[in-house]
Amino acid sequence: MQFEKLIKARRSIRGYRRDPVPVAVIDEIIEVAKWAPSSMNTQPWRVHVVTGAPLDRIREGNTRNMVAGIPPRRDFPMKEAYEGMHRKRQVAVAVQLFEAMGIARDDQARRTDWVMRGFRQFDAPVSLVITYAKYLEPAAISQFDLGAFTHAIVLSAWERGLGCVINGQGIMQSSVVREHAGIPDDENIMICIAMGYPDEDFVANTVKSVREDNQNFVRYVGFD
Ligand SMILES: Cc1cc2nc3c(=O)[nH]c(=O)nc-3n(C[C@H](O)[C@H](O)[C@H](O)COP(=O)(O)O)c2cc1C
DSSP states (O other), X not given: OOHXXXXXXXXXXXXXXXXXXXXXXXXXXXXXXXXXXXXXXXXXXXXXXEEHHHHHHHHHHHHHHHHTTOOOBOSSOOOOOOOHHHHHHXXXXXXXXXXXXXXXXXXXXXXXXXXXXXXXXXXXXXXXEEEEEGGGOSOHHHHHHHHHHHHHHHHHHHHTTOEEEEESGGGSBHHHHHHHHTOOTTEEEEEEEEEEOBOTTOGGGGOOOOOOOGGGTOOOOSOO
């Protein structure tokens, strides 16, 4: 697929068919994505591909902890509340998703249900947990590299008819993920990617998020 067409066509997928994803296909996706650039070619990413019973245990553990009100704990410091334009964009995509799903503003039960789906990684058949070695902290550059790798994964998957959602909710209870995916103590969990064949009937999958005009975030210097 042509790159521009691919990058513009991809969108987050939050409803999946139950069909399993063959290991060979996942391996092919990673084989392509690993050509992402990284600082000094350090390739700091590690991938734990989880399915079946261990993934179900992660979903159950995430759900149990969130319902019990256990505060999220990630392996790295993170800003929790966005402001200004960032907050506006965050709300805008949520509105798009809720409108598509027919979830009313005051329908607290369905809103909560949607959030819980996120903690279950949208019931995707596969989750790729992306980690980096702890000794790399302070790891901003390695985290940047993992971002490039993650984008390559979701594009490579899309090219093969697989959908993904990069999913912070899935690793918010990092100890749950660490326990059931068997992630060594010397790795930090950065993010997970839920992956599977898109459920064509799941309306939120049709939502196309918007992007800012270049003029609002690009400056050209020294061109005149
Ligand atoms: C680091 C990161 C974390 C994300 N975490 C979640 C998440 O927890 N739940 C969710 O529904 N979407 C999550 N997303 C998906 C974003 O909401 C989505 O990429 C954004 O709204 C743009 O939409 P698009 O992917 O369809 O282009 C995450 C994306 C990134 C890059």
